[in-house]
Amino acid sequence: xxxxxxxxxxxxxxxxxxxxxxxxxxxxxxxxxxxxxxxxxxxxxxxxxxxxxxxxxxxxxxxxxxxxxxxxxxxxxxxxxxxxxxxxxxxxxxxxxxxxxxxxxxxxxxxxxxxxxxxxxxxxxxxxxxxxxxxxxxxxxxxxxxxxxxxxxxxxxxxxxxxxxxxxxxxxxxxxxxxxxxxxxxxxxxxxxxxxxxxxxxxxxxxxxxxxxxxxxxxxxxxxxxxxxxxxxxxxxxxxxxxxxxxxxxxxxxxxxxxxxxxxxxxxxxxxxxxxxxxxxxxxxxxxxxxxxxxxxxxxxxxxxxxxxxxxxxxxxxxxxxxxxxxxxxxxxxxxxxxxxxxxxxxxxxxxxxxxxxxxxxxxxxxxxxxxxxxxxxx
Amino acid sequence: xxxxxxxxxxxxxxxxxxxxxxxxxxxxxxxxxxxxxxxxxxxxxxxxxxxxxxxxxxxxxxxxxxxxxxxxxxxxxxxxxxxxxxxxxxxxxxxxxxxxxxxxxxxxxxxxxxxxxxxxxxxxxxxxxxxxxxxxxxxxxxxxxxxxxxxxxxxxxxxxxxxxxxxxxxxxxxxxxxxxxxxxxxxxxxxxxxxxxxxxxxxxxxxxxxxxxxxxxxxxxxxxxxxxxxxxxxxxxxxxxxxxxxxxxxxxxxxxxxxxxxxxxxxxxxxxxxxxxxxxxxxxxxxxxxxxx
Numbered sequence: 001x002x003x004x005x006x007x008x009x010x011x012x013x014x015x016x017x018x019x020x021x022x023x024x025x026x027x028x029x030x031x032x033x034x035x036x037x038x039x040x041x042x043x044x045x046x047x048x049x050x051x052x053x054x055x056x057x058x059x060x061x062x063x064x065x066x067x068x069x070x071x072x073x074x075x076x077x078x079x080x081x082x083x084x085x086x087x088x089x090x091x092x093x094x095x096x097x098x099x100x101x102x103x104x105x106x107x108x109x110x111x112x113x114x115x116x117x118x119x120x121x122x123x124x125x126x127x128x129x130x131x132x133x134x135x136x137x138x139x140x141x142x143x144x145x146x147x148x149x150x151x152x153x154x155x156x157x158x159x160x161x162x163x164x165x166x167x168x169x170x171x172x173x174x175x176x177x178x179x180x181x182x183x184x185x186x187x188x189x190x191x192x193x194x195x196x197x198x199x200x201x202x203x204x205x206x207x208x209x210x211x212x213x214x215x216x217x218x219x220x221x222x223x224x225x226x227x228x229x230x231x232x233x234x235x236x237x238x239x240x241x242x243x244x245x246x247x248x249x250x251x252x253x254x255x256x257x258x259x260x261x262x263x264x265x266x267x268x269x270x271x272x273x274x275x276x277x278x279x280x281x282x283x284x285x286x287x288x289x290x291x292x293x294x295x296x297x298x299x300x301x302x303x304x305x306x307x308x309x310x311x312x313x314x315x316x317x318x319x320x321x322x323x324x325x326x327x328x329x330x331x332x333x334x335x336x337x338x339x340x341x342x343x344x345x346x347x348x349x350x351x352x353x354x355x356x357x358x359x360x361x362x363x364x365x366x367x368x369x370x371x372x373x374x375x376x377x378x379x
Numbered sequence: 380x381x382x383x384x385x386x387x388x389x390x391x392x393x394x395x396x397x398x399x400x401x402x403x404x405x406x407x408x409x410x411x412x413x414x415x416x417x418x419x420x421x422x423x424x425x426x427x428x429x430x431x432x433x434x435x436x437x438x439x440x441x442x443x444x445x446x447x448x449x450x451x452x453x454x455x456x457x458x459x460x461x462x463x464x465x466x467x468x469x470x471x472x473x474x475x476x477x478x479x480x481x482x483x484x485x486x487x488x489x490x491x492x493x494x495x496x497x498x499x500x501x502x503x504x505x506x507x508x509x510x511x512x513x514x515x516x517x518x519x520x521x522x523x524x525x526x527x528x529x530x531x532x533x534x535x536x537x538x539x540x541x542x543x544x545x546x547x548x549x550x551x552x553x554x555x556x557x558x559x560x561x562x563x564x565x566x567x568x569x570x571x572x573x574x575x576x577x578x579x580x581x582x583x584x585x586x587x588x589x590x591x592x593x594x595x596x597x598x599x600x601x602x603x604x605x606x607x608x609x610x611x612x613x614x615x616x617x618x619x620x621x622x623x624x625x626x627x628x629x630x631x632x633x634x635x636x637x638x639x640x641x642x643x644x645x646x647x648x649x650x651x652x653x654x655x656x657x658x659x660x661x662x663x664x665x666x667x668x669x670x671x672x
Contacts, residue, residue: 106483108563108593108630111490126634143487184482186563213456213629214482243627247619258561258627259535259590262616266641267658269619278620280627311537311544312520342544364541365660 001210004047006089007224008206011183017175017190018168019203022091031072034090035065041093044071046078046085049229051124056080061093086228094204095197100159101125102172103189104180106211112140113180115173117155121192147177161201168201183221184214233299240292242281249274251375252297252306252335254290256281256320264309267364273372276303281320290323291330298333307371308339309364317341318348325356336374340367380581381510381555382530382572383473383501384449388514389415391447391471393454393462395427395434400453403477403518404428407451410521412514416441438469449473451507451516459503460485467498474566475516476503483629486564493566500566504628506536506558519543519556527552529666530576532569533588534561534595534630538616542588542659549663551672554582561590561628569599577607584610584671586662587653589644591617592631596644604651610669611653612662615641 003011006024013021022038024047025031035042046058053059058080062068068090078085099121107114117137120128128135137158141147152173153166161169172193180188187209194204215222227235237244243258247265251273255261258280265275277300281293297303310320321341328337338359341349353360359374361367384390390407394400395417405428408414416435417427423436435441438450450466452459452474459478466474474493481503493500501508507517511526523540525547533539539558546553557572559565569587576582585607589596596615603611618641620626622633633639645655654665666672 106487106563108595111487111564113484113487143491181484184484186483211483211629212625213480214484216457217482245621245624245626247621255537257535257537258631259533259538259588259616260541262590262620262626262631263538263541263614263659265619266616270657275619278624278626311540342540363660365658 001212001215001225002049003208003210003224004049004087004226005045005206006047008188008208009203011179011208012175012190012203012206015175015179015182017172017179017203018201019206020092020094022089024087024089025072026076026087028069028073028076031088031090032065032069035062035068038090038092042068042090043093044068044075045089045091046075046080047087047089048080048083048085049226050081050083053080058085083229094194094202096192096194097197098195099192100194101128101189101191102155102176102193103187103191104176104185106186107140110140112143113177115139115141115151115155117159119159121194125189125191141177146181147173162195164199165195165201172201172203179208183208184211184218185209186211233296236292237279237296240289240296242279242289242293242296244296245278246300247275247277248302249276250302250304251371252276252300252303254279254281254293254297254306254308256310260309260311264307264364264368267368268307268371271365271368271372273368273375276300286319287323287326290320291327294327294331298331298335303335305336305338305371305375307367308337309367310341312342312345317345318352321349321352324358325352328356338367338371338374340364380579381513382575382579382582383508383555383557384510384514384516386413386513388516389413389446389448390514390516391416391418391438391441391445391450393418393438393450393452393466395419395432395453396422397453401427403453404432406521407515410515411512412516416445416447438465438471442469442471447471449516450475452476452478454478456480456482460489463489463500464492467493467496471498473499473501475501475505475507477505477507477517479504481562483562483564486562490564490566501557502560502565504562505560505565506539508555508557510555511553517558519558523547524556525552528554528581528583529586529671530554530579530582530584531556531586531588532572532576533558534590534628535588535616536561538588538659542586542614542662545660546586546663551663551666554579561630563593563630569595570602573599573602573607577609582609584666584669586666587611587613589613589615590628590631591615591620591626591633591641592628592639594639597647600647600651600653603653610666610671612656612665612669613648613653614656614659614662615644615648617641
């Protein structure tokens with residue numbers, strides 16, 4: 001789960017990372033009030049979970065409260081990569097002398113939390129990795145003992161942090177590491193970390209991505225979820241315990257297992273169709289889950305056919321078959337359904353499907369072809 | 380021969396009295412797996428699976444009293460890291476964790492502790508493995524297999540079954556099928572399993588099933604080019620997956636910078652001389668083309 005900048009900063013602030021917190025505003029008037037309270041020049045920043053806010057006109061400087069109100073009026077309601085800006089962060093403006101990139105990632109290759117640092121701050125790290133890979137330091141931390149002081153020093157020397165700010169930099173590293181570990185993050189980055197003209201070290205922008213698997217033990221962080229930025233169907237899916245991602249095609253997919261769900265999408269495409277979604281009903285799917293999955297898929301008016309592909313393992317085929325038949329009887333919209341069920345309790349599933357007169361398929365290629373045909377042919 | 384598990388495997392099931400644990404333990408017993416013990420804290424002294432398996436309070440008891448030498452874990456995510464550590468501490472050399480949604484930072488610690496002790500961990504978030512006609516550990520349906528010369532390794536669960544079924548239908552049997560799991564931090568990598576298959580005299584060919592995210596397939600491709608002389612075929616799921624979105628598995632994500640795509644993996648495998656199938660059903664033919672069967 002991605003956190004908004006102001007949420008990420010709240011967490012870093014709690015762990016002692018120096019920053020100019022600012023205040024959020026959802027109306028131009030609130031932005032003015034925030035600027036008045038802060039005093040002096042401010043920066044008004046769109047709070048959206050997509051990159052490239054600055055280029056899209058979502059980050060603007062304002063020298064006084066009047067201007068802050070005006071800039072907030074321009075930014076609130078702005079569409080940035082399909083997301084409508086609802087909230088802005090109003091924060092004190094800083095005079096920047098140097099910018100750095102400092103991040104921690106869950107490093108799957110190194111099996112560690114790894115520090116990523118670059119003296120090219122303010123630029124996306126992927127960009128630096130492409131253009132100037134030598135400017136990046138990657139430093140895996142020991143998974144059992146965590147961040148050590150010498151490692152913070154090494155990063156400080158690599159970045160060329162001014163001598164009088166090295167202690168502060170150590171606090172930034174410690175705070176970032178503690179924030180990462182204590183919130184179960186996948187990514188925590190400060191970009192840019194800056195040295196100001198008046199010699200302060202500050203986190204000007206921050207981004208934290210949390211490990212979804214760990215969210216159950218962090219209800220306080222779960223509460224930071226921004227529902228405005230999620231597809232309503234994806235919210236409904238999460239509440240039903242279904243893994244779902246909306247796409248642009250017209251063939252709805254209901255599959256058990258993430259790998260098979262991706263493969264089903266790939267084969268729909270190979271058969272000349274376009275998948276409308278990724279959907280994994282997960283292990284042990286029951287009738288109520290299948291019902292929820294149907295509702296979620298059919299909520300998309302583009303869907304012209306549904307391909308159901310269940311290969312039993314944890315999931316029992318007869319339960320799914322019964323669920324499909326039961327759920328279908330409750331649907332308001334009817335679309336052709338192609339069903340393939342194989343594996344655990346496969347034999348028990350077949351008569352249930354036959355009786356309900358659903359289109360059946362034995363192989364996945366066959367199922368994909370039938371679904372594409374049922375949706376009106378190749379796209 | 381086979382790899383990792385065989386007729387000598389004396390399996391312990393952690394979480395045997397839970398709903399999934401019980402269901403799949405029954406299927407494992409029916410397949411012929413020698414389940415010697417179950418562990419559910421607080422239910423020591425009872426039996427599970429209609430009196431066929433003794434239940435112990437701790438893994439240490441199961442090792443001492445029932446001689447367990449492998450453990451399959453079905454406990455909920457919140458308890459799975461502890462279960463893996465308990466199995467390792469009790470001296471179990473092979474731990475297979477089926478549980479999904481184990482927090483990644485817990486897995487970092489578990490990974491390194493188990494590695495330091497020499498415990499082989501498969502998973503988490505995996506379907507387990509089957510050495511055909513010898514032992515089935517986990518949740519792979521037993522009836523899809525047929526004994527034969529092909530080893531299979533996969534990051535996926537149900538997609539693995541799909542490929543195994545296609546191979547069996549084509550008359551192409553398997554030695555061992557291993558699901559290594561779809562999480563970012565897993566105990567056993569593609570390379571670990573490819574190496575075992577490469578050294579297993581009975582395994583004549585290898586199938587590898589990957590998916591988007593990370594760079595394990597690319598590393599495996601380089602390993603195969605260097606070390607593996609046996610014929611291979613592969614499939615990579617997620618060609619239609621959008622970047623920046625987690626496709627169900629915690630590890631299945633194309634980074635917003637564009638790393639970990641199906642295309643990149645496919646290219647790496649093909650450059651290593653491995654044929655990559657467009658559909659799981661094409662794998663038997665690719666193996667035949669490579670001289671198998």
